[in-house]
Amino acid sequence: MQLKLKVWRQDGPESTGRFETYDAVDIKPDMSFLEMLDVVNVRLVESGRDPVTFDSDCREGICGTCGVMIDGQAHGPWKGATTCQLHMRAFRDGDTIVIEPWQSAGFPIVKDLMVDRSAFDRIVASGGFISADTGSAPDGNEIPIPKPVADSAMDAAACIGCGACVAACPNSAAQLFTSAKLAHLNLLPQGQAQRFRRTEDMVETMEQFFGSCTNHGECHEACPKEVPLDFIALMNRDYLKSKMKNRKLAGQVFP
Amino acid sequence: MTQTISLDSKVPTGPIADRWNNHKFSVKLVNPNNKRKFTVLVVGTGLAGAAAAASLAQLGYNVKVFTYHDSPRRAHSIAAQGGINGAKNYKNDGDSIHRLFYDTVKGGDFRSREANVHRLAEVSVNIIDQCVAQGVPFAREYGGMLDNRSFGGAQVSRTFYAKGQTGQQLLLGAYQALMEQVGQGTCELHTKVEMLDVVVKDGRACGIVTRDLTTGEVQSHSGHAVLLATGGYSNAFYLSTNAMNSNATAAWRAHKKGAAFANPCYTQIHPTCIPASDEFQSKLTLMSESLRNDGRIWVPKGIDDNRPADQIPEDERDYYLERIYPSYGNLAPRDVSSRAAKRLVDSGHGIGPLHNGVFLDFSEAINRLGEAVVRDRYGNLFDMYQRITDENPYNMPMRIYPAPHYTMGGLWVDYNLMTTVPGLYALGEANFSDHGANRLGASALMQGLSDGYFVIPSTISDYLADLLGDPVVPTTDPEFASAEAGVSDEVQKWLSVGGTRSAEHYHRELGKIVWDYCGMARNRTGLEKALSEIPALRSEFVTNVRIPGDTSVNQELEKVQRVADFFDLAELMCRDALDREESCGGHFREEYQTDEGEALRNDDDFCNVTAWGWTGQPGEPSKHVEPLEFEYVKLTQRSYK
Ligand SMILES: Cc1cc2nc3c(=O)[nH]c(=O)nc-3n(C[C@H](O)[C@H](O)[C@H](O)COP(=O)(O)OP(=O)(O)OC[C@H]3O[C@@H](n4cnc5c(N)ncnc54)[C@H](O)[C@@H]3O)c2cc1C
Ligand code: SF4
Ligand code: FES
DSSP, X not given: OOEEEEEEEOSSTTSOXXXXXXXXXXXXXXXXXXXXXXXXXXXXXXXXXXXXXXOOSSSSSSSOOOOOEXXXXXXXXXXXXXXXXXXXXXXXXXXXXXXXXXXXXXXXXXXXXXXXXXXXXXXHHTTOSOOOOTTOOOOTTSSOOOHHHHHHHHHHHTOXXXXXXXXXXXXXXXHHHHHHHHHHHHHSGGGSTTHHHHHHHHHHHHHXXXXXOOOOOHHHHXXXXXXXXXXXXXXXXXXXXXXXXXXXXXXXXXX | OOOOOOOOOOOOOSOGGGHHHHHHHXXXXXXXXXXXXXXXXXXXXXXXXXXXXXXXHHHTOEEEEEOSSSSGGGSGGGGOOSXXXXXXXXXOSSOXXXXXXXXXXXXXXXXXXXXXXXXXXXXXXXXXXXXXXXXXXXXXXXXXXXXXXXXXXXXXOOEEOSTTOHHHHHHHHHHHHHHHHHHHTXXXXXXXXXXXXXXXXXXXXXXXXXXXXXXXXXXXXXXXXXXXXXXXXXXXXXXXXXXXXXXXXXXXXXXXXXXXXXXXXXXXXXXXXXXXXXXXXXXXXXXXXXXXXXXXXXXXSXXXXXXXXXXXXXXXXXXXXXXXXXXXXXXXXXXXXXHHHHHHIIIIIOBTTTTOBEEEEOHHHHHHHOHHHHHHHHHHHHHXXXXXXXXXXXXXXXXXXXXXXXXXXXXXXXXXXXXXXXXXXXXXXXXXXSSTTSOOTTOHHHHHHIIIIIIHHHHHHHHHGGGTTOOXXXXXXXXXHHHHHHHHHHHHHHHXXXXXXXXXXXHHHHHHHHHHHHSSSBOHHHHXXXXXXXXXXXXXXXXXXXXXXXXXXXXXXXXXXXXXXXXXXXXXXXXXXXXXXSOBTTBOBTTSBOTTSXXXXXXXXXXXXXXXXXXXXXXXXXXXXXXXXXXXXXXXXXXXX
């Protein structure tokens, strides 16, 4: 395949960016999207030019490192797939592909297609954990967990922290990411003790970096792990409960 | 730099089941109020590093943790799929700590320390409890109890899992524990920095030098102890199942500062990966070993059979693992399964467009269990396979072939996880400790978490206690200044080569040599060839590589330094493979095999660990040997028949 790439180039967070056009020649349909970029980059380097900076690591859709806008879609055209899982058979010979970084005030651009997602770590640090110091744990089977509950928590925990939800959201909101972490921990019996405190802290930290949610649902469409929107509703309910004045009397019950 | 290297394993004596407990009782302690007077540097935030950093910070130590990733959660551990072993015997199928110990010693082909392995098996039970308490959503049965599956090299079900994303969930548990400490200010987190040197003063590790991958700034950090939890070196093969950025630089730089490197030739080639499809391939994708619970492996009996799988009748199929190893069948250990696949492909039975694979077939499982159950167990792996190959594994068998996956070799450590440099520790895949010559499935996650959660928090005080009252070596010390200058000079050296080829090109070429001569099967002629080809390629590399840009964000600059270290390490891997004149586990020397083509150990001469020292030049290492003794598991020829 012969393709044209229109790629966003930006030297640093403060610089102004621009699109540059590159030819991607002799591309095979079996290549992954990032392998296609590798090929383009090697040619740039060997012809004395600056390669395009982009992030990736596992290249199998689990580490959450990769992620770019491809023709305006976060992670490109394949549903339930990350940028690294996208393969070139999704495109046709002669296509022009527009490649941009995640755009959100919460994710400053580092260089070209690479952004700084450390705000996500800040949200987790504010409450996204169950405090269980090493060595303090009872037997793993002491608390039976109904399979549906464990499965639901797993669906939420599947979030890879890629940031596509934020990139796809017209408001740059991080509700889907934050609610996924909250649901993972708030659904489990082990997570009850810190449930409302956790919700309050994480939601308020999120609000320092990201916009507010107006229920567009674009986040779910873009999410490579198809994290359900229901978790946002759960987060909102828990947040309300966390604000009840007499929280001490509210108990720490299941939803 | 030549150092005297002594390999004192510090393995405690006494009955094996009591050794770890007795050892914990005998080590020196640091009292709770004094812990904050010690600074511990942890490099790496995979399972081993994140678990260690979180646990040490909880204990009250001052912890600084470093990763080149943009978030600790992205460490390569995140990609582990299948599961983690724990000798819980929840299934009542005869499992026990002793059986896990036995399986691991045997699985490692009698090339690991018995005492270490026993400790690992003991601690495995606590790991599962710890992870559950943190909220790791392990798979459950309908009654709410934890579910298990089986992995290769075991006849019991002791593997805990979270769908096909066990590593992700375990790492998120450790990451969350770490971030809790970061949020509380007990642990200082440095992301997007790469450690490029260990600083040693008066024979002790006293700090590290890092380069900030965003700004290019070279910085020193001092501490009372340095922990490397920096992962394995499978990417020396270029194509492997490891993440693109996984590299050996931290371990290699530590080696150059005096840490002996043990058993570098012990590398694991995983039997079930998607075969390479072309030259441009950037990495290989693992299909979890858990698939071998329900998938059956076969090849056509005929040579160069091009028919699609469903047109090959049952009696023309060779389910070779079930045939050769009836008692373990498709769950034969990795080294054994990989070699069997290689033999069949080499003899013309390979399948797929390039005849470079074998079938992994689920049709029988789908008939027996129904598609829904298979989807529930392996859905995400099947999807991953389909995205890559454009083939639907529910309708036709997967094509698989072995690929480099894990490295059992690594920095030599004693029972306390200390390297041959006092104050410098190695944890997780970065050390050589527990798997001998072959690692069993679901045991790396176990070892990483054992090292991080349970071993290092108990053993580090033995070293630190004697340093009470000593301040850290200031970063203004000349040792730091010279290490910083070394790092900066090296960066400048690469930027000014101005050659014509990319670092990627040389990495790929190096990988081909290592795979061809130091891969699944090795022999003297091939290894000698590799030992002459690697230095030749290196000379070209250092004069003809091209690194554009400057010291700010520059992925080519990151890469070239890692490739340079892979060159040196690859040479050591080949040297070690040549030196070890026997076959054991993942190290298969064609000259040493049984009549049936299985690995033939030479216990008279090689029942030992080989640890290599750096002498100043690649290719001229000093050799040191730690003998191994087997008191509890009898040295026997491994059999999985
Ligand atoms: C695809 C795949 C599937 C697997 N599945 C399983 C499984 O099912 N069960 C099992 O038991 N094992 C499995 N393994 C093996 C297991 O995942 C690894 O051995 C284990 O996770 C390694 O953990 P670690 O903590 O030692 O290192 P890693 O997770 O590799 O972490 C290394 C860390 O060190 C940091 N680092 C490295 N060098 C530097 C430097 N110079 N400066 C700063 N930071 C640095 C990195 O940023 C990273 O944070 C699998 C491996 C692969 C590749
Ligand atoms: S919710 Fe989905 S899109 Fe958002 S960070 Fe998690 S995986 Fe990525
Ligand atoms: S590179 Fe890991 S998810 Fe894409």
